[in-house]
Amino acid sequence: MSTGNLKDKIALITGASRGMGKAISIAVARSGARVILVARNKEKLQQVKEEINQLNGESDIIRADFSKEDDVNRLFDLVESRYGRLDVLVNNAAVASKGSVEDVSMDEFDYMMNVNLRNVFLSCKRAVKLMKKNKSGYIINISSVSGIKAYEKQGAYGISKHGVMGLTKSFAVDLQSKNIRVSAIMPGSVNTDMMRNSGRTDIDFTKVMVPEDIANTVLYLLSLWETNAAVDEIYIRRKTKKPF
Numbered sequence: 001m002s003t004g005n006l007k008d009k010i011a012l013i014t015g016a017s018r019g020m021g022k023a024i025s026i027a028v029a030r031s032g033a034r035v036i037l038v039a040r041n042k043e044k045l046q047q048v049k050e051e052i053n054q055l056n057g058e059s060d061i062i063r064a065d066f067s068k069e070d071d072v073n074r075l076f077d078l079v080e081s082r083y084g085r086l087d088v089l090v091n092n093a094a095v096a097s098k099g100s101v102e103d104v105s106m107d108e109f110d111y112m113m114n115v116n117l118r119n120v121f122l123s124c125k126r127a128v129k130l131m132k133k134n135k136s137g138y139i140i141n142i143s144s145v146s147g148i149k150a151y152e153k154q155g156a157y158g159i160s161k162h163g164v165m166g167l168t169k170s171f172a173v174d175l176q177s178k179n180i181r182v183s184a185i186m187p188g189s190v191n192t193d194m195m196r197n198s199g200r201t202d203i204d205f206t207k208v209m210v211p212e213d214i215a216n217t218v219l220y221l222l223s224l225w226e227t228n229a230a231v232d233e234i235y236i237r238r239k240t241k242k243p244f
């Protein structure tokens with residue numbers, strides 16, 4: 001196991017059961033942090049924990065449903081009582097939707113806003129309280145290219161991801177003086193369940209990014225932590241997509 005730059009750090013990754021969250025969790029554990037794996041599916045979280053065990057990494061599982069405020073509060077209560085600190089938070093869990101904004105029901109809108117935005121805001125607030133105790137912390141929000149551009153037939157997803165960008169900027173400026181860094185990653189298409197279930201037929205799935213590309217981007221941001229350099233946001237696309 002590496003004793004990389006995250007040794008002795010506690011890192012919480014949401015949506016750790018599959019896709020990007022799984023890859024980020026393994027990469028962050030490989031860099032030496034103890035990783036708190038968060039999602040709803042316990043069996044899948046257990047598989048990720050076993051993969052981390054095989055690398056001699058350290059992780060714990062806490063189940064939480066990010067559509068429920070009580071679950072998010074219970075999660076952070078547990079983190080506080082078990083570890084007494086939090087160094088890294090990666091807000092990665094999210095849900096996608098299809099169809100035009102005209103077709104989005106208010107129930108679907110509320111559900112998406114709860115998972116993708118409202119409880120990400122709560123998660124940041126609860127994390128900041130713990131990070132301030134140590135006068136240090138790093139929050140990385142997995143937004144999307146849909147957080148800076150509008151695409152057809154993404155329902156309320158783009159709206160929620162634009163919110164994540166606003167939230168990232170507000171936390172970043174308010175917490176800078178407390179030595180807490182807040183950054184966003186805006187990926188384009190990545191080969192995960194979310195992408196595969198999107199119904200997109202215009203994309204060659206052999207040419208899109210893989211979850212490890214985003215995990216490496218998270219590690220890059222974290223590698224700057226103790227330096228004088230700061231990166232606010234990273235837009236990362238598949239190499240065959242038109243630049244800029």
Ligand SMILES: NC(=O)c1ccc[n+]([C@@H]2O[C@H](COP(=O)([O-])OP(=O)(O)OC[C@H]3O[C@@H](n4cnc5c(N)ncnc54)[C@H](OP(=O)(O)O)[C@@H]3O)[C@@H](O)[C@H]2O)c1
Nearest residue numbers: 015017019020039040041065066093094144189190192194
């Ligand atoms: N894939 C892409 O092309 C793409 C592009 C840009 C941005 N993104 C963003 O990247 C992040 C990761 O996406 P992905 O592609 O890896 O998605 P994914 O394969 O669908 O995985 C989503 C993760 O979020 C968790 N999750 C979903 N609803 C949840 C809830 N209510 N409570 C707790 N956890 C929940 C899932 O775990 P459980 O089901 O076990 O709860 C799973 O671990 C998301 O923020 C997504 O918006 C994705």
